[in-house]
Amino acid sequence: MAIALLTPSFWVPLLLMASPIVASQATPKVSQLFQFTYPTSVQNLLPLPNGCLLLSTSDTSNLYYLNPEAIYPAAQNVITLPNSVALSDMVALGDGLYAINSGGTPAVNAEGGMHIHVVEVATEGNVNVTLDHSIPILDSSSAVGMVALPKYPRTILVADSWKGRIVRIDTINNTTEAAFEDAALQLGTNRTAPGVRGLNIRDGHLYFTNSGQRTYGRFPIDDQGCKTGDVEILAHLDANDESVASYDGFSFDSEGNAFVAVHPGSIHKIAPNGSQTMFVGGADSKFLEPTSVVISDDGKSMYVSTGGRNTGYPISGGQIMKVQI
Numbered sequence: 001m002a003i004a005l006l007t008p009s010f011w012v013p014l015l016l017m018a019s020p021i022v023a024s025q026a027t028p029k030v031s032q033l034f035q036f037t038y039p040t041s042v043q044n045l046l047p048l049p050n051g052c053l054l055l056s057t058s059d060t061s062n063l064y065y066l067n068p069e070a071i072y073p074a075a076q077n078v079i080t081l082p083n084s085v086a087l088s089d090m091v092a093l094g095d096g097l098y099a100i101n102s103g104g105t106p107a108v109n110a111e112g113g114m115h116i117h118v119v120e121v122a123t124e125g126n127v128n129v130t131l132d133h134s135i136p137i138l139d140s141s142s143a144v145g146m147v148a149l150p151k152y153p154r155t156i157l158v159a160d161s162w163k164g165r166i167v168r169i170d171t172i173n174n175t176t177e178a179a180f181e182d183a184a185l186q187l188g189t190n191r192t193a194p195g196v197r198g199l200n201i202r203d204g205h206l207y208f209t210n211s212g213q214r215t216y217g218r219f220p221i222d223d224q225g226c227k228t229g230d231v232e233i234l235a236h237l238d239a240n241d242e243s244v245a246s247y248d249g250f251s252f253d254s255e256g257n258a259f260v261a262v263h264p265g266s267i268h269k270i271a272p273n274g275s276q277t278m279f280v281g282g283a284d285s286k287f288l289e290p291t292s293v294v295i296s297d298d299g300k301s302m303y304v305s306t307g308g309r310n311t312g313y314p315i316s317g318g319q320i321m322k323v324q325i
């Protein structure tokens with residue numbers, strides 16, 4: 001009887017807390033592959049042709065390598081990049097070359113000091129990562145999201161979130177120029193919170209997440225990455241229901257669904273029409289501040305990097321998580 005009496009009141013807070021973002025039907029299986037010790041935070045992960053992952057970390061400029069199929073996956077430091085204190089995004093340029101962005105924390109980069117490092121990654125035999133060259137970015141103080149142009153993969157677009165613009169960097173001739181700016185790329189009302197965090201290109205559109213504005217949207221672009229039409233905001237996080245939630249990096253599956261890392265602990269799925277569901281995670285989830293998501297080529301699993309937490313007990317380093325889809 002006591003249980004029956006308690007039941008109605010138990011539902012009241014649940015209803016009050018209900019968020020407009022509903023959970024997906026099946027609960028995917030989540031496992032932790034590896035966890036760094038505090039204060040190492042994983043910002044981004046990038047799949048290599050051999051199935052292993054490159055990991056960028058933001059407490060140092062160390063780049064790591066991890067085999068997610070190993071029985072006991074362990075991150076191996078493969079290079080420490082020069083003139084940098086923190087790494088953020090990574091992108092494949094083709095021919096075994098990768099660009100790594102050493103932007104990230106505004107405090108570190110307020111005076112400039114951002115670089116794009118071009119590294120060569122050989123995965124035959126033992127992994128061998130060598131620095132090809134570094135491109136200083138003099139007039140940007142914050143750049144996180146990064147994507148290569150599909151037609152010109154040695155040219156990348158980088159989000160300069162402090163200036164609310166997209167910068168184009170040619171990694172062959174080392175030139176940097178503004179591609180376009182837009183109010184949708186500006187910081188949110190909280191000027192100390194991050195702005196654009198994720199960038200991706202699909203079907204002639206540049207997709208972005210803006211953490212501070214709590215938006216996910218896209219611009220039509222041409223082959224050079226210039227804007228050819230107005231922004232379209234496809235989804236947003238509701239300021240009333242999830243006041244601490246914010247978008248970070250994201251990846252597309254083959255159908256064009258975006259899987260978005262959402263702080264403090266979930267992955268949202270946003271369909272091409274903008275309908276948004278909680279794919280995995282939520283309150284009490286195993287994810288400690290998700291930062292980026294990649295989907296395996298066979299579409300059967302997803303890897304998530306996290307930043308870790310400096311609050312609560314115990315404080316925790318960043319994680320590499322696997323989600324079975």
Ligand SMILES: *[C@@H]1O[C@H](CO)[C@@H](O)[C@H](O)[C@H]1NC(C)=O
Nearest residue numbers: 120122125126127128129130
């Ligand atoms: C790694 O690659 C560099 C550049 O291609 C080469 O000079 C070096 O010998 C390689 N190191 C190993 C251990 O294979």
Ligand SMILES: *[C@@H]1O[C@H](CO)[C@@H](O)[C@H](O)[C@H]1NC(C)=O
Nearest residue numbers: 132133134135171172173174
């Ligand atoms: C790009 O910069 C690197 C390193 O500064 C340099 O080695 C390379 O020659 C530059 N490329 C061009 C086309 O200037």
Ligand SMILES: *[C@@H]1O[C@H](CO)[C@@H](O)[C@H](O)[C@H]1NC(C)=O
Nearest residue numbers: 152155170171172173174175
């Ligand atoms: C660098 O290459 C781009 C094409 O990718 C070209 O538009 C630009 O003019 C080049 N800049 C220089 C200084 O050669």
Ligand SMILES: *[C@@H]1O[C@H](CO)[C@@H](O)[C@H](O)[C@H]1NC(C)=O
Nearest residue numbers: 189190191192193194212246
């Ligand atoms: C603004 O953002 C910063 C960094 O995310 C956060 O620490 C701070 O609490 C935010 N301030 C407000 C008023 O929300």
Ligand SMILES: *[C@@H]1O[C@H](CO)[C@@H](O)[C@H](O)[C@H]1NC(C)=O
Nearest residue numbers: 257270271272273274275276
């Ligand atoms: C949007 O797409 C989702 C997933 O494909 C579908 O379930 C939903 O009905 C669509 N919503 C609208 C308004 O078309």
